[in-house]
Amino acid sequence: MNSSKKLDWFVGIFVLLGLGAMATLSISIGGATYSGKGxxxxxxxxxxxxxxxxxxxxxxxxxxxxxxxxxxxxxxxxxxxxxxxxxxxxxxxxxxxxxxxxxxxxxxxxxxxxxxxxxxxxxxxxxxxxxxxxxxxxxxxxxxxxxxxxxxx
Amino acid sequence: MIELIPAIGRYVRQWVDSLGSHAQFAARIGAAALRPPFRPRRSVEAMYDSGVLSVVIICVSGFAVGMVLGLLFYLSLSRFGSQEVLGAIVGIALVRELAPVFTALLVTGRAGSAVTAEIGTMVVTEELDGLRMLSIDPVHFVVLPKSMALLFVMPILTAFFALFGIAGAYVAGCIVLGVDGGTFVTSLIDAVDFENDIMGCFLKSVIFGSLLGLVATYRGYHCEPTSRGVSSATTQTVVVASVSVLIFDYFITALWGF
Incomplete structure (x- = not known):
């Protein structure tokens, strides 16, 4: 694997993990709102x-x-x-x-x-x-x- | 005494001038962002430098800050016998204030200064002039990807910081000091809401990211073409970006989520 390909992988993983972290924060920690039917x-x-x-x-x-x-x-x-x-x-x-x-x-x-x-x-x-x-x-x-x-x- | 008045005037004029040229530079970056050719490759490289390489320092700092918070709040809260709100207090403190501000300060020191030094060195070695000779706009080729990378990287790193901070507080509060883990998590989830806290957190990090992206590239681009110039530009990036992050933080907190 050449170095620029490797760099793509690192950045890709970084962004995905980051989006995951943001989603975790938003949904499981921020999502305290009533989720029932209404x-x-x-x-x-x-x-x-x-x-x-x-x-x-x-x-x-x-x-x-x-x-x-x-x-x-x-x-x-x-x-x-x-x-x-x-x-x-x-x-x-x-x-x-x-x-x-x-x-x-x-x-x-x-x-x-x-x-x-x-x-x-x-x-x-x-x-x-x-x-x-x-x-x-x-x-x-x-x-x-x-x-x-x-x-x- | 009478010389003081024009001195103040000159100082204020310089300040307003620099504010104006920051705005102008921001407009140039914005215009460059819309102009093809787009070079995603350059942005990815810049994101690697300022984002991926900052992950470790962000996570370690977040964890340490969280542990300190857990410890300190435990000591204060246990005097009133209300350790069960530890999760709520730590969560709100981290998500609303500490994660965006700490991350912005750390990224300023870790990546913002590097961006300024890199662009400043390119000014010294006349690389930017070389680009101009090839009729490549240096703002488009060098400045834009770096400032965009700082802008995009900031919310992601803030999320890492907040999660690791909460984990650190959990370790200090629940595993070391023996607060019930379930209570910690429940009060955390109850207290932190999406609209005010999480959105405020990301709003802050995006504003801090664009601020740092602008200041770091502006200082590098306008640095004096000497080695001393590069060093003072780097120092100024750290000072200006850190102070303006803290000042902006007050106004965002005051305007959002009350």
Missing amino acids: GLTLYATFDEIGGLKDRAPVLIAGVKVGLVESIHLSEDYRAKVRMDVDDTLVLPFDSSASIRTAGLLGDQFIHIELGAEEEALKAGEEFAYTEDALVIESLIGKLVHNLGIEKDE
């Missing part, structure tokens, strides 16, 4: 979403079934959250969506509590029951307020 768009309206962000996970019993697509302010100044959920799921229409926090300081996510009705939520429909995010400051505020009232009595 396809079922659901809405939920909350008075307070706390620190919920786009692409936050949607969980049922702790299993990721979708993600938050977008968050808007609705006409009546509440937070309207659009979610993309696995469309093979049959969610009873009286299911409820609540915003929870992973651990004490973790990220916020949407937890779906299943209802009991036979009829299922269809694409584009909205959760009838929602539970707002807990805001620690307001909880502490309430607690302090209540303690103050007890003392006065």
Whole structure:
């Protein structure tokens, strides 16, 4: 093998290995996005979403079934959250969506509590029951307020 | 005191002048890239010199940096009992900042300086003039393949650096210090996302690569035709490219992924 042929081989191997390394980085390390089906768009309206962000996970019993697509302010100044959920799921229409926090300081996510009705939520429909995010400051505020009232009595 | 003002003015004018002639040179390289004949052979040779021969130093440095990161973050995190986020912290630090910047600095020292010295020597020995005599544009024949090679090689080497860095952190954190390997990998994969982190990493490396390709060839091409000129051009390549990589890094980080 002459030296220029050898050089071609080295550069070829280098480029292929490099592309492999880039693909590994992109797919197996960067590819943390929800890879499930999606396809079922659901809405939920909350008075307070706390620190919920786009692409936050949607969980049922702790299993990721979708993600938050977008968050808007609705006409009546509440937070309207659009979610993309696995469309093979049959969610009873009286299911409820609540915003929870992973651990004490973790990220916020949407937890779906299943209802009991036979009829299922269809694409584009909205959760009838929602539970707002807990805001620690307001909880502490309430607690302090209540303690103050007890003392006065 | 009053002489200070024109001195500042002269300095700034020189600086703006050199910025302008860098831009002009970049435009010449860009125009040469679109003009046939295309000489892939020359680019392959240049990629071998600046890419393949840099693989070992990049991998070893990446591994060492990763091990240090694993060790240091383990020490800080274990004070709060949260070693399980080691993977996340190491991953984000490596992918977003350290891999592109370290790789750019290493390639500047390893390959950029060599490019400047080579082109500078060609200026001294009047090889470029010889090419002009043959009516071959030296920018097209010498500068273009070398700067393109630096541009293409940078993202590839950055990927190597990041992977070896993560491997180094895994070795230091999980094998030496006993963080659970599964937790390390899961928190790493959870924390590093494609759009912000990985794309930002490659965006940075491409910008650094083109920057280095421009600076290294510009300094060589415009070097004074003396041995002293070559040495000072090589020094300037390393200084200018390293400093501008670090400054650009701040702006890319500030503009991308917040």
